Amino acid sequence: MTGNHRNSSITRRRALAVTGGTVAAGGIAVAGYQSAFADTTDTAEATATASATSTGACMTLMSSVTEGPYYLDGALVRKDITEGKSGVPLTLRLTVVDATDGCTPVKGAAVEIWHCDAWGYYSGYTTANPGGSAPAESEDGSTANDNTYLRGYQIANANGVVKFETIFPGWYTPRTCHIHVKVHTGGEKEDGTYEGGTVNYTGQLFFDDTIAEEIFALEPYSQHSGSYTTLDDDMVYGGGGDSSGLLTLKAVHKADPSKGYKGSLSLAIDPDAENTGAGGGGGGTPPSGAPSGEPPSGAPSESASPSASASS
Numbered sequence: 001m002t003g004n005h006r007n008s009s010i011t012r013r014r015a016l017a018v019t020g021g022t023v024a025a026g027g028i029a030v031a032g033y034q035s036a037f038a039d040t041t042d043t044a045e046a047t048a049t050a051s052a053t054s055t056g057a058c059m060t061l062m063s064s065v066t067e068g069p070y071y072l073d074g075a076l077v078r079k080d081i082t083e084g085k086s087g088v089p090l091t092l093r094l095t096v097v098d099a100t101d102g103c104t105p106v107k108g109a110a111v112e113i114w115h116c117d118a119w120g121y122y123s124g125y126t127t128a129n130p131g132g133s134a135p136a137e138s139e140d141g142s143t144a145n146d147n148t149y150l151r152g153y154q155i156a157n158a159n160g161v162v163k164f165e166t167i168f169p170g171w172y173t174p175r176t177c178h179i180h181v182k183v184h185t186g187g188e189k190e191d192g193t194y195e196g197g198t199v200n201y202t203g204q205l206f207f208d209d210t211i212a213e214e215i216f217a218l219e220p221y222s223q224h225s226g227s228y229t230t231l232d233d234d235m236v237y238g239g240g241g242d243s244s245g246l247l248t249l250k251a252v253h254k255a256d257p258s259k260g261y262k263g264s265l266s267l268a269i270d271p272d273a274e275n276t277g278a279g280g281g282g283g284g285t286p287p288s289g290a291p292s293g294e295p296p297s298g299a300p301s302e303s304a305s306p307s308a309s310a311s312s
Contacts, residue, residue: 060099062268067202070124074193076153077152081113083144086167088215088261091260092264093162094111094163094164094264094267095160096183096269098270107159109185110185113166113205114152115166117149122150123148130172131227150169171212175236176212176231181201181203181205182202183201184200201269207263209230231246242266245265246265247264
């Protein structure tokens with residue numbers, strides 16, 4: 001994958017409050033977001049849940065993996081997590097089911113996701129080097145809040161379904177393209193976030209290599225050049241398809257990937273289990289010369305104190 005480093009410097013307005021979805025920079029049209037983010041009906045949700053149950057695919061517990069070094073407490077409960085970040089629209093539809101009880105929906109489960117932006121930067125860690133050559137995170141021109149963009153919770157409905165409006169993630173060395181996910185139960189919404197309860201599952205969602213590389217040739221992704229790690233070489237992806245977090249992706253417009261994708265997956269969990277987020281990886285060897293299992297340079301360690309790094 002190649003791309004040109006942007007030399008122009010853009011002064012960025014730092015938002016004090018979380019914004020809704022604004023017009024995306026980098027040539028992604030608002031119409032694309034509206035089309036990709038169109039809601040499906042409750043009937044469709046129920047049908048999809050029943051289909052997953054009938055196939056038996058959800059009877060396999062999801063593979064828990066590490067939460068990684070970029071987790072932050074206090075993400076907001078909201079559907080749209082973009083905050084104006086530029087990128088290809090992605091609608092995520094996740095269904096939480098109980099693998100120990102016939103794949104029944106887990107109503108009220110809190111699904112939390114977080115991921116990097118189109119250039120590989122995470123909110124809360126905007127100075128961490130994503131590897132390769134990329135513009136500084138502050139050059140993206142958005143009004144996104146540096147501590148909250150591309151993070152959020154949604155509460156599962158009666159069919160166990162949550163939906164998020166986001167963008168296709170970028171990448172950073174030495175990882176493949178991915179989204180982090182936690183499933184919580186037993187807590188409650190409080191002060192705009194989710195408090196208490198138990199983390200039942202910690203995992204990551206993954207993307208087909210062919211689709212990812214097609215997206216990374218588009219703006220603004222193409223401004224991040226370097227070596228992209230494929231699924232087979234990723235240190236976390238377990239190679240098990242949907243049970244390892246591989247999303248089912250559907251293009252909004254087949255002839256124009258910039259219009260966005262819809263991604264879906266059933267998360268088969270054990271609601272009585274507790275997960276610390278310290279799970280292992282697997283699924284291949286990182287690229288030669290990459291720091292095995294370590295975050296990019298400049299990122300805080302997982303053991304750093306919240307007061308020092310805003311990590312947990």
